[in-house]
Amino acid sequence: MKKRLFTPGPTPVPTEIMLKMAEPITHHRLPLFEEVFTETNENLQFLFQTKQPVITLTSSGTGAMEAAVVNLLSPKDKVLVVRGGKFGARWAEICQAYGIEIVPIDIEWGKSVSPSAIRDVLKKEADIKAIFTTQSETSTGALNDIEAIAAIVKDHKALLVVDAITGIGVHDLKPDDWKVDVVVTGSQKGLMIPPGLAFISLSSQAWEALEQSKLPKYYFDLKKALKTMDKKQTPWTPALTLIIGLNEALKMIRKEGLEQLYARHHRLAEATRAAVKALGLELLAEHPSNVLTAINIPSSVDTGALLKYLRDKLGILVAGGQNHLKGKIIRIAHLGYMDDFDIITAVSALERGLNQMRYNFKIGSGVEAAQSFLCQQK
């Protein structure tokens, strides 16, 4: 049975990239690796839309989130955390593990944060050192308007930190132009390679903040990483086969172009949303991200059985809900190495699963809606 991933990470990896990573192992102290790493770092700046260096860490995305916290802050600092899902909550957990005081803005899962709510907190709490937020909240498919948030934070001395782990390469994000101080992401998302690498970029103001930070750090010490980067190296042995794959993926991304990349993800998301609507289903997210589509599943349908049927009978892996949304939603990712026919496939599989679960709908209506949308677009 052919297997297809529609999960928000890991995402499909192009076979060319898998084979490139399977070439005989090399050594990170060789000029060849240094060339690859230099090219990779330039292309990461292109993807991140920043003139600042983008640091590569050997860890999951959570490691880069921890790097942001431990490099920017000092014990007892106060920060604002936007919690609208599992990954917003993770910012709070990391901060609390390090004794940072958090002021949360809690949002119903599926909703996006109102930028004015951030303004209100900043007015009341003048000593907020940093704002931790999420571009695309992967647990709900909700998109936060980082440009609008940045416009508010700009006049405040607090640093704006954005988890763009699934957002990078899908939604526009201009750290230098908008004044976003820290951006983090991971490798197994829009970057189309296996998990094991994470990335973090810092504004010049954030780099300055590092000098004041007193939280303990060693493996995730970004000053050390920046220093070794000048020598085309990482402070610790990097996951070098993944960096070799990353270099290929970034060349593909650069060839496609950022506007086309964002437009493709928007197109695929819109087609998916059109299909969901045609099937009589509803989206969880008020402002849905183009990363994934979170669909409310009617209580008459056994969501666990639906996911299992898709996985075991059709080879289609779709994510379920997390925490209190478990059993209530499914999440179809259209992230990374995806095209029109992948969406038609996902919708086709969803219809077959829903039919198996005796959900009442007109067979073919979802596929027809996605197809019509895709054909109407150029």
Add this chain to the structure above:
Amino acid sequence: MKKRLFTPGPTPVPTEIMLKMAEPITHHRLPLFEEVFTETNENLQFLFQTKQPVITLTSSGTGAMEAAVVNLLSPKDKVLVVRGGKFGARWAEICQAYGIEIVPIDIEWGKSVSPSAIRDVLKKEADIKAIFTTQSETSTGALNDIEAIAAIVKDHKALLVVDAITGIGVHDLKPDDWKVDVVVTGSQKGLMIPPGLAFISLSSQAWEALEQSKLPKYYFDLKKALKTMDKKQTPWTPALTLIIGLNEALKMIRKEGLEQLYARHHRLAEATRAAVKALGLELLAEHPSNVLTAINIPSSVDTGALLKYLRDKLGILVAGGQNHLKGKIIRIAHLGYMDDFDIITAVSALERGLNQMRYNFKIGSGVEAAQSFLCQQK
């Protein structure tokens, strides 16, 4: 030009493993991955010779070292650190980054620690919480006698922590029998896979110490890792292609058997040392490890030029010295996926390099010595 790695990590990766890792990407929440991870965890216990769980981290070996420090200790704890090279010094750096007081035993690089020196410190400093040491010090090729050290530490309440990053799979280490509390290693060494994973095992006493530890942690939180391991998962998305490769590597190791594995490394190391002697050269290490052979290079030979010649003209990558030993030694690793003919190749290349550098010796004497040694053994 064929390229060959004789570096103490990354080490050669069997092509079968590279190709296994190049198979279509899977997802870590699938039953297939859970089966692989379960099998891997069992085989890690076999390799580590422990009944305790071995935790897999997505990081370099340094990440596992940091995990040991932040999970065992609390601010202002006092620890003993054996510093006989770059990696012993790293234990001290990590401890100091977290505000731990260190009592160092400094050894000349190339020497091994005397177990009685550890006994003396423990007698004087009753409040030592942990002893950080290194089995095979990769920067010098010196072997420390962990069994003898463990025998001394056994009667003390301090925890014994061993960096076995290059030692695992090369030198015997019996954490449960000898009472070694913490063992750490990395993936790109004896485990024969690319860098990106690290491993740590803890004794029951060390697991108890975790309950008291007050240093901050999140990504490297081992209690969280242990809890998710029960569900055949990791707390954060793991470098799953590397785990798939690891599973294959561990099956190879298990098939070979631990005794055979240690004996093979001993044989290859002895052959290399016989060649070095025949060439009129000296070893740096007083008690050389079977991981790598560190060779003192006479001042008449330009070590940098020698390494460059080996690398660029012969495709043979050998490591130089680190810190103050730079330019004074070369390090030939015989670690991991290595056999007799690899050693003959390394010695042959070394002779050609030395000849090019006008070092005075009888051409063929090194190869002859290695060959004689290998033929005399069964």
